[in-house]
Amino acid sequence: MDARDGFDHEGEAIGALLRDSYGLAGDVTALPGEHDLNYRVRTADGATFLLKLHAPGAPQELAMQMAVLDHLAHTAPHLPLSRALPDRNGAALATARIRGERIARLLTWLPGEVWSRSGARGDESVETLGRLLGELDRSLEGFSHAGASRHYGWDIGRADMHLENVGLIEDVERREAARAILERFAAAVLPRLRTCPRQVIHNDANDYNVLLDDQGRVSGLLDFGDMVETWRVIEIAVAGAYALIGTADPIETIARLAAAYHAVNPIGEVEAELIFDLVCTRYAVSMCMAARQIRDNPENTYLLVSQEDVWRELQRLQRENRSVAIARIRDACGFSPIAHAPRVERWLERNAHEFSPIVRPGIARPKVLALDLTAHGPDAQAWATLDAAGAEALVDQRIAEHGADFAIGLYGEDRVIYKGDAFETASPGARRTVHLGVDIFAPAHEPVHAPFEGKVAFIYDDAVPFGFGPTVLLEHATDEGDVFWTLYGHLSRDSVAKLSIGQAIAGGEAFCAFGAASENGNWSPHLHFQIVTDHLGLEARMHGVGVRSQWQVWRAISPDPSVILGYSVPASVIVARDKPFLVRERQRRIGRSLSIAYSDAPLKIVGGEGAYLIDEDGTRWLDMVNNVCHVGHCHPRVVKAAQVQMARLNTNSRYLHDSLVEYSRRLAALFPDPLNVCFFVNSGSEANDLAIRLARAYTGNRDIITVDHAYHGHLSSLIDVSPYKFAGKGGEGRPAHVRVAEMPDLYRGRFRYGDESAGRKYAEDVRNQVAALAADGRRPALFFSEGILGTGGQLTLPADYLKEAYAHVRAAGGLCLADEVQVGFGRVGSHFWAHEIQGVVPDIVTMGKPIGNGHPMAAVVTTEAVAAAFANGMEYFNTFGGNPVSAEIGLAVLDVIRDERLMHHCRVVGERLMDGARELATRHPIIGDVRGHGLFIGIELVRDRETLEPAARELDLVIAEMKQRHRILLSSEGPHHNVLKIKPPAPFSTEDCDYFLNALDDTLARLSP
Template identity: 45%
Template sequence: MNDMLKTTPDFSIDQASALLTDHYGLSGTLSLLASERDQNFKVEAADGATYILKVVNAAEPEIESDFQTALLSHVATFAGELPVPHIAPTLAGTSLAETTSQHGVRHRLRLVSWVSGLPLAETGRSAAALQSLGRMLGRFDASLKGFMHPGALRDLDWDIRNAGRSADRLAHISDPEDRALLERFLTRFTQSVAPRLATLRSAVIHNDANDWNVLVDKSDHDRISGLIDFGDALYAPVIAEVAIAAAYAGLDHPDPMGATAAIARGYHAEYPLLEEEVDLLFDLIAMRLVTSVTISASRRAHTADNPYLAISEKPAWTLLRKLDRMNRRFAIAILRKACGFEAAPGTRGVTAWIAENRKTLAPLLERPAATYPAALVPYGDPNHPMTVNSSGEQPDEAQAIWEDHCREHGIALGIGPWGEARTVYAGEMFVSRLVENTRRTRHLGLDLFMAAGTKVFTPIAATVVSVEVEQDPLGYGCLIALRHEPEGCPPFVSLWGHMAHEAMGRIKAGDRLEAGALVGEMGAPKENGGWAPHLHLQLSVDTSLSATEILGVGEPQYLDVWAELFPDARTFAGIAEEFYKKSGRAHDEIVKLRKELLLPNLSISYDKPIKFVRGEGVWLIDDSGRAYLDCFNNVCHIGHAHPAVVEAMAKQAATLNTNTRYLHDNIVAYAERLTATLPKELTVAGFVNSGSEANSLALRLMRAHTGRENAITLDWSYHGTTQELIDISPYKFRRKGGKGPKPHVHVAAVPDSYRAPADWPAEEHGKRFAESVAEQIAVMQAKGEGPGFFIAESIPSVAGQVFLPEGYLKEVYRLVREAGGVCIADEVQVGFGRVGSHWWAFETQGVVPDIVTMGKPIGDGHPLAAVVTTRDVTDSFNNGMEYFNTFGGNPVSCAVGLAVLDVIEGQDLRGNALAVGNYLISSFKAMQARYEVIGDVRGMGLFLGIELVTDRKTKAPATEFARAVSNGARQRGVLMGTEGPHDNVLKMRPPMIFSKRDADHLLAVLEETFADVKRKLG
């Protein structure tokens, strides 16, 4: 008889019953339970209680029995609510009893309470049950914090730290492939895992939470009701508890990583794991299985008749083969995510950096992707012609069908979104290695569909990782991987698939690409894997993955994991969020409601109106996610939704907003800052809500100071919406619905040098045009009257971006003042540094007005306006009548005004306007040399105009051409307007933050549009 058989207890049921009575004073029905080393009897006592009587293997050192006793006693004391066995004392009051077998071998006895339940192995092992198991193990291990016993420091092959001993048992594995499989896991364990185990926290753990030692509630299989058998408990790394439970839970489980994730999630909720522990979990699961199959193989010769040893060997091999086929990086990502960690270190840092820096990224296409009219390519629709058919091939006519569709609907860019469920992935390559009987169907990249040969560029600097050709049908074709390491961001990789093979000879691994550098071209079907031309763009925050390891299509069960590991590249590519989700009413419904609810003469721009939903910097984004370069709406002077303005507005609005009858710092601070930008004579400010209110207040000031009404205004000028301002705006009263000038209104000629009589010397234009004002003064004086005021925009805008000839205002101001009138400079459109060289456009004429009005750009979109005048005019206005404006000068508006001034000064936006404006003017003049239709280019800073004519000699207006260019630019994503008496002047007033890159985009669109309109109109 061998030693093991001598030490293994072999008591009959009658003998065990006698032991129960002798040592515990109990009687009842006993039944034998299966066990490998000890002998266990279920006791149904006469008093109705149920117990387990354990006869301990004689080979077990006493210290181990004492250890188990101490462990269970500790748990009973500190976590008595846990459903684990509790020790029943002997008649002598001890925890253990002793007896001698018929062979003379001494055995120890332990009686513990029966834990009711059904073995987890006999249930479906639901995700809820496994998570409940994790929580149970977490609570159990947490209860043992601080517990230690000499018996816990024993040497067991089942100690995860000793898993490397499996190498000594490999000789018992007869199949070479199986042996090689185990060697792969052992090599990794020895090289990468074992050295790290010593650094992990350790504690006393159960160490054998297999699905026979775990019980579930008989009526609720989702709830763990008990944990039994503490024979393998020891001091070991804490994470081993989760690994061992997961190893057994994964046997015959269709989704072993899902099972592990459920256990880890539950455990983490009770006993928080550390990232470095979770990162080893996959390897430790594998090594528990390696230990199991090698121990089983080594014992098989003399224990073949013991089914307990082999009960899990076959499924263990099956699971090992599954784990071997898995990409461990993906498995680790799943487990990290289950515990609330990033799927890979740095994941959230990468996505946050891209989001924070998206405005600075270079365009991925020749123009920013959001500027192209785009549409979804519904690969998820099996009936769509672009979809791969059931044989795994894409129809040859797919590209032609797509191109026809684009032409018909005006689409320039097709987008296949991240995360889309697709039926097209039919090949064997798309079968999941993580989940049985599952296909990978969720797209993990961003597809951009354009014509073959379309160039694509890297949005940020990169190092080429690899350039290769994937030959598989429906593969990537030419595949490029770039590594990005921007400052302040964890490194990440971008993957560029379905590219043309030309890149193979142009770039190679190790090459450096700067932001905006060419990556490659979209490939044709013959070289891109057989697909319609498009770019598959994908990001990976795990830089250890090779290009072919990056998962382009993933399992739907783990979409939340893939979202972190392979984040959506939409922001990296420059696609606006609005492309994916529309909000609010449809265009037709809004138009209908406007007609029903609003004044009918409230106009809408463009034949096909645009619904803008967001503004950002120089861009306006519509409800389809298309971005338009805003070169027209000069209200948002320093850019749409400027953060400084938003912050100042929100902060003050959250604190206080009231009227000017109470004291507040903001109004005087703003008045001080604003008047400091003006000539010293202009010292007194009044605040209102709009440019129209500012001009109305200016007229009140004028009347109080001069006592007159007579006005001198320029032809085709516009000064506001109130009736008294309509009366001095020829742009309104001389057009449809207008009633002509009133008797007090005198209209002078527009001082347009481009259309001055040919016999006027250029240096005399100012003086000659001023004669028109002199004539109007003479008309008044002939009636015994005089002018009350002269008003003009410092650069007439509605008249066609007209720049006043040198000396004009000096002469006009002299004439008006000598006749007793005041001079009003309307800077509502052109002020606040737009001309670049000066704060105010009137300064370019070397004059100082009596009154300056300002609005539009003053609040970057916030309703704020102002009048600044001299002390003399102010004294005349202070005639006893109170001036009060409910909202004018309120704390919020003044906070906004201060923020605008801070940005203009702090970012030197005047200098920017001058530099970018000069660049645009010189570029427009270069275009003028190529296009006869451009009669005149004029501008100052970022106030620009291009006048179009059918003949440069006659200067006949090219109205149709101008409107076609404006509409064509709009179709290409750039907003501008047409102005002038003949609507033939292209009008551009971009935000002051307009960059050279923005200017180049505008120029590219103008070039394309001019060429297109010329082809169409001749």
Template identity: 45%
Template sequence: MNDMMTTTPDFSHEDAARLLAEHYGLDGTLSRLDSERDQNFKVIAADGRTFILKIVNAAEPEIESDFQTALLSHIAHHAPDLPVPHIHPTLTGHALAEATSRRGVRHLMRLVSWIPGIPLAETPRSQTALEELGRLLGRFDAALKGFMHAGALRDLDWDIRHAGRSAERLQHIADAADRALLRRFLDRFEAEVAPRLATLRAAVIHNDANDWNVLVAEGDHDHVAGLIDFGDALHNPVIAEVAIAAAYAGLDHADPIGAAAAIAKGFHAEYPLLGEELDLLFDLIAMRLVSSVTISASRSAHIDGNPYLSISEKPAWTLLRKLDRMSRRFATAILRRACGFEAVEGASAVGEWIRQNRKTFAPLLDKPAATYPAELVPYRDPQHPMTLISAAAKPHEAQAIWEEHCREHGIGLGIGPWGEARSVYSGDMFVSKLIDRTRRTRHLGLDLFMAAGTRVYTPIAATVKSVEIEKDPLGYGCLIALEHRPEGCPPFVSLWGHLAHEAMDRLKPGDRLEAGALVAEMGVPEENGGWAPHLHLQLSTDASLPASEILGVGEERYLDVWAELFPDASAFAGIAREFYKRQGRSHEEIVKLRKQLLIPNLSISYDRPIKFVRGEGVWLIDDRGRAYLDCFNNVCHIGHAHPAVVEAMARQAATLNTNTRYLHDNIVAYAERLTATLPKELTVAGFVNSGSEANTLALRMMRAHTGRENAVVIDWAYHGTTQELIDISPYKFQRKGGKGKKPHVHVACVPDSYHAPADWPMEEHGKRYAESVAELIAAMQAKGEAPGFFLAESIPSVAGQVFLPEGYLKEVYRMIRDAGGVCIADEVQVGFGRVGSHWWAFETQGVVPDIVTMGKPIGDGHPLAAVVTTREIADSFNNGMEYFNTFGGNPVSCAVGLAVLDVIEGENLRRNALEVGNHLMAGFREMATRHEAIGDVRGMGLFLGIELVTNRKTKAPATELARAVSNGARQRGVLMGTEGPHDNVLKMRPPMIFSKRDADHLLGALDDTFVAVTA
């Protein structure tokens, strides 16, 4: 007879009943309960109360019994509401009693309250129940904070820190494969886990929350009713509590990691876990099972009739084999995510860095991906032309169908989205290793469908991590992994699949690729795994994962985890978010409602109207997610939605907005900054809301100063929307709906050097065109009249981007002033540094106006405009009549104006306009050598025009061609307009932040358009 048998209590029912009456004064019905070492009886007392009578194994040191007593007493005092047994004292008031067996062995005895319920092991383990179990364990351990007892420091094989002892018991495992399996877990434990355990938080824990020690309510198996059996309580790492419960909860569970995650989530809600604890949880779960099967094997001689040890042995082996097949990283990611941690540390920082910096990325394709007319490639739509691609049965046929579909519908790019459910993943390789009887069906990459041979480039700098050929059918074919380590961002990996094999000879691990460098070409089916040509692009925020372990398809249940580990690569690739989700009314509905609700003479641009939903920098994004390079809308002078402008507007609007009758710093600060950009004579500012208001105010100032009405304007000029401005805008009054020229309006010819008489010497163009103004003045004077003002854009825009010949304004200004009039420079479209060389376009003519009007660019899209004049004219205007503009000069508008000036100056955008403008002019001139329709190229800074003609000698306008080029550029994702008396001048006014890369994109699209429309 061994020691275990001599110390195990063996009292009869009668003996137990006698001890119950003797020490506790109770009588009742007793029934035996299973136990490994002790002897337990369920007691139903005569008065209806229920208890457990525990007779302790004599081998247990008295200190351990005292430890359990102290633990239960501590819980009763600090957390009396916890559903755990409570000690019932003896008749003498003690927690423990003594009993002597028939063999003369002394045993301690304890009576505790009965916890009603049934073992969790006998019920389905729902996620709700497991989360409740985690909460109960968290509350239990939290209640034990600060509790310590010498008995908690005993040596125990079930101590997770001693799991390595299982190696000594491997000799009891008969099967070599099973031993090898356990050895893998043990080796990892000794090398990477055990050394870290000592650094973790430790406290007294239950240490044995197996599914027989956890009770659920009989009528509600989702509700955890109690926790029992504290015989293995121990001072141990806190995370061991979760690991032990999770190990048992995972037995026979279809999703053991999901079960562990539910327990961890519940525990974390009551007793917050740390990231470093969760990082070891998977290994600790496995090691609890390793301890269990090896201890069970070593005690095989003693388990007969005692199911406590053997009952979980078979499912424990099953679970160990599952865990062995799993990715530890993925399991850990699930556990971390369940507790609110990132799936991998730094995952959110990677996504945020990409979102913040994506505007600076190089295009992944030959041009930015968002500029291609794109279509979703849904694998679930049997009617879609790419259905054969989803089956991957006839890739060549599928590609031919797709290409025909693209030609018919004008599609340049097919997109297979992240997260899409795909039934195509039917092979054995897609069976889940996490969840029984489940397939991985959710696509975790981004597919870009284009022709074989399409080149793809890295958007940011990278180091080649691996280049390999995956030969499995329906695999990746040529597969490349790049590692990215941008400043201020955790490292991450991009995976590029289904590529041509040419990359194998060109790239090798360790190669450095700069942003925009070629990665590879899309492969043909014979080398890309048997698919129609496309790129599978995927990101991994776990930079340690090799390419072969990056999960391309994941389980739907854990899509939130995969979203952090393998985030959608759309932003990285340059796909606009609007591509995936369209909002608002359809184009047709908006057009219909415009006709019903708005004045009918509002025009819509382009043959096919565009619905824009977002602006960003130099781009406008439509409701289909297509990005258009904006070379036309010069209102957003420093780019659409510039952060500095948005921030200044929001900050001031959230603080105060009022009118100019009250004092505020912004209006004087802005006036001071604005006038500092102008010649010293122009010192007094007035603020309004639009260019039209600015020109109207300028006319009021002129009248107050001169007392005159006669206007001298340039033919085809446009100065605003009010009636008095239409009356002095030949572009309006001479066209359909106009009423012709009023008597006070005098129109000078357009000083267009391109159309000047051939016999005029170039150096005399300015003087010769100025003679037209001299004749008008002379005619007025002959009638006893005189000009009140000369108003002209410093570069006539609507007239066809006309650049005034040298000396023109100097001569005209002299004539007007000699006749007593004032000179007004309309800088609404051309001011604020657009010409690059100067702040204001009039400065290129060497003149100083008497009044300058400005609008559009002044507020980068915010309704702000201004008039700046001389002190003399301002004093004349101060004639006793108050000038008041409700919104002009309000604090918000002035804050916006200041922000625009800050950006222009801080980012040196005048120099940028000059350099990029010169680059564009050189490109246009080179283009003119290849396209006969380009009659003239003209521009200064980022104010540019190309005049199209049917014949270069006659300079006959090519109006239809200009319209075709404008629409063709729009089809290629570039916005421009047409201007001039014949609408044959291509008009371009891109934002001041336009880069050389943007310029090259414009040049490429324009050249392609010319080739297409002139073919």
């Protein structure tokens, strides 16, 4: 027995119990507990158990604990919970006399450190706890037991009963805080709680009942003694009350926990709205319970363990704005932060045509100047050195320079904070910095008009030195009865003095006026205009700036005022957010099947130049996988071509336009006859889909032959001809109209390097597929192949493969397609198109990706005969394909390839890279093969050059190391995911090449054997 307990006779009794009932012997350590006696038992062989000794007075509760563990052992065996162990006679319970009569249970031990003592707790702890509780409660939905239907003091669903105990709290401040919470619970929370789902819950995920592993993840949940049948959402509130202890942002912790729970066990909007109040209620109940129990049992110091934490954290929560806290929790669970905000915004959009101008209603379409008032704006430094008169003069000067009627400062900007007689930049740690309204700069005493009818709801005058003057909120209601407000700040005191609360204001009525600089903090005279869906209890003291990290919440509290203003220039900006938020929003708003590159440490890319991408911190990343921006990221000639044409005209291709005809001429000239007819579309997938239609129209056949592991696009018709998709995870297998030819892999296939007949031999399988169709009385419509097999692992084709394959298909009446979506436009160096390496002329060529340097455009080139067969009376039209902007971009790309000699450049640099990689292979046996043409290269990694065992895990490490240490972006390819895929923008330089080779050498040297 642990010497701390001082009960030698008790230790002997526990030892006898373990020996006689369970056949165990070992070290016993006492653990804390409120009702039960708890002990850790560690045997000589290292096994660990939990021994619980229950008082005999609550048989139903004990039976419930046993029943729930049995239930969960069947419904959720994967959850990290203790499991009951029988005694030597197979019984679940044993009896003992230790501090009176006791009922003993032996349970499996859960590894980990309790939350309260773990130094590893953090965001992941909160999230894993939320998920665990969500899964637990989902598994308990069908569970019921008489022991759970008890009148239990720790069930905060019954918190109103503690109003009779609140007087036992000795400290006056604490007593009155608890009383206010409990009264609010009875009056406002409980009626809504009664509409929520009920079930049995754990009810006590406190920081002594939750275990964490070394990484801070939840590894176990203890003690089902507080289980009760109550409202489900209480589970989140109880856990939240403990999880937030000591955290920097308690609401963020509660929201993160609720979101994780919601992700596996969805809760409703009412439940999400009640969590904040229920956390506070838990604290109030804890204070009442402790006060009563300490009165009855003053020597039980366990009751005092958490009371100081409770009071400190309750005070922190009481300092939070309740409305904002609820909005943040709602948002975390995927609900609109302000429930009625979307309805208000839709009402404003529907009725905007009837709104009156706020400033100068006689001007139908005012000319507006947008001022940049951000900390780094062009006038920020100038304003920082000006007095009030100088600032006003500068605004007037800017308005005059642009011939504007007035100027505006934008919604969503990071603002310059004004203090005294100078402008100061908001510090990065400022709590609120993002502008929630639009500032309209005009002369002092300019009349302010109501955009639509309302009434004066609140007035506040910030009259302290350097205050911001009077603010007025007008109240409005939508047709559905949703109430909202419009806010008008920096007003003149004389105009506001004429207003009274409740006064009706008609739409278009001039009800107040701009204040002078002297009465609005020495700002240049302006009106701060803001929409408010929830004034947060602040009334006319409502905040005019919000918190960047919570922008999605503040945007719902104060939506973009542009809908009311209707100005001819943008009155708002996009507020940049951090990466965790963007990941969360992508997962919520965009299909999760759209993957994120480097998901463990995603990049937020905000710019690009040449072969480099630039992240939010200005770090430059060498991009070695982006063959889309073929002539370089943001190439100035391509950008300018788009800007010029966009400013002139963009329409569909039904109208005559020189650029479209010129582009079709230039593109067709890159192919030999008879490839001279162009179709323009928007993506490589569209191009390949159209190619299938062309082939079927010409041949009258439907069947397609494709190469194994190929990928040709994301449309349904192309998933059908992409073994990479239909034979992979989530695929539905090969469709009946598709035949798959063997992949011609010279490195690990049946016929390898050195076999001069390999191309003919691999093409025999194309002939076999043609024969298989013939045996069923069918013929091919089209044979799909790339000039270099991309998803196959950057595989170069053996000599004569396409020539032989084309011959087999054409002999059966089919057409042959060259998919140049990945490899076209000079990337292969020796030729403009990859299929030219094989010395063939396809019947159809499809292009995409590099064709527009990132602009969404693509094309199909075919023969006049094929095009004529497609013109069968059904008109083909593509709204955006071949539009003037796309045509000008396409021409600019061709010009850059020509003028910057990029095809030759790809050849020279590509050969340098492959030579360097082959030299590395002499020192790094993990490099099995280096292959490619130009700047379309694959480096295959193997664990053994004899067995060719793929080194997929090692490649993942290489890609991660190259990113982390060297800022080089790479990706994997191939059926075994062991091919390093290299296809950078064509401006990839010799210096870039050498930097990559040195980094790869360093990285491979670091790999563990």
